[in-house]
Amino acid sequence: MAHDHHDHDHDHHDHHHGSELSPMDLRVRALESILVEKGYVDPAALDALIETYESKIGPRNGAQVVARAWVDPAYRARLLDDATAAIRELGFGGRGGEHMVVVENTPEEHNLVVCTLCSCYPWPVLGLPPVWYKSPPYRSRAVIDPRGVLAEFGVTLPGTTRIRVWDSTAELRYMVLPMRPAGSDHLDEAALADLVTRDAMIGTGLPLSPDQVVRS
């Protein structure tokens, strides 16, 4: 399996001699200073955006949604019927999640989410997408060879399990509701949320089993 990361950024390997800043750092800094000087952007807004998406929004949000659905059948039903409203019940929503759809894994069918055309991803529940999700290898193969993609992530499904791929070609954003792992009956909602990985909610992974998680 390929765990190393190849080409997320060609630029920061290409530093100028005698400078800590890469050519991209310099170009980006130049544009930012122009935009600020001309009054199009408020530096405080840039800082607030980075703060929000770097420290406040991430896959722990989605994990809470999944855990709630695992313990509360009425919530699960609402989530599958109107995901945007059900997710909002837990306080999550907004940019990149205005129109949510949650798709449920079953023993018969496994769901996998991709955006072949760009990088559409459910920000309020998963945060910003990982580099691989936005890169050509995943975007090209997810729709034609999803079992091969899953194998690369270490996931092998029974041959009898159908695969359903959701290509996010409009403003609907998808999240997978994975199956509750075996042996998790004794866990409470918070402990269940610890089993839910980002990849399990994209469909490229499965939830952890309880013996893979040590509660602190």
Added chain:
Amino acid sequence: MNGGQDLGGMQGFGPIGFEADEPWFHAPWERRVFAMVMAMGLTGTWNLDASRAARESLPPGEYLTSSYYRIWFRALEKQVVQHGLVTEGELAAGAALTPPAPVARVLKGEEVAPLFARGFPSDRPGPDRPRFAAGDEVTAKTINPPGHTRLPRYVRGRTGVVERVHGRFVFPDSNAHFAGEAPQWLYTVRFAGVELWGEDADPGLAVSVNAFESYLEPARGRAA
């Protein structure tokens, strides 16, 4: 357009290469690009569809070999020049040399949390009725528009089944070119893997896209 962005079904890109404990950003400039793209998007000068159109109009060779934040940055540079907010000379000089052009709004720091928590819905309810219903067999039209579209090549000419009718949404093909939101009904259409990829495809595979009404016509071939 049939640009570098339309990747579904392409082969030869190699392993996915995921990264354990991946950081949100991989270089300081990526943070700034992310924030600038968000903030400039709220000036009212362009819309999200136009930004996607700008990104996918990068030459395919450049698109396919650039990191995603680099794609965002190159498109942003293009957009600020096209819309007269920044000149080429200013980009080259790295400094403002001309007076600012008016913009509809400037996002303030304190507005970020409430605006982004509310989001920017793109559904546009209206009185007209959808042409198709769940269960209808439909064929994705063969179209190759030179401008923006959200109908990927791999479903064009293929027949599938309408699974869900979602409501009326902003039509990107129009909005991206500032020709109006022109809302259309949006559907989930499910295609069998063998319909998309041929008889050697995984028989247990189905792929769905979200398709606008004008992308679809009543089924003319084999159903999924």
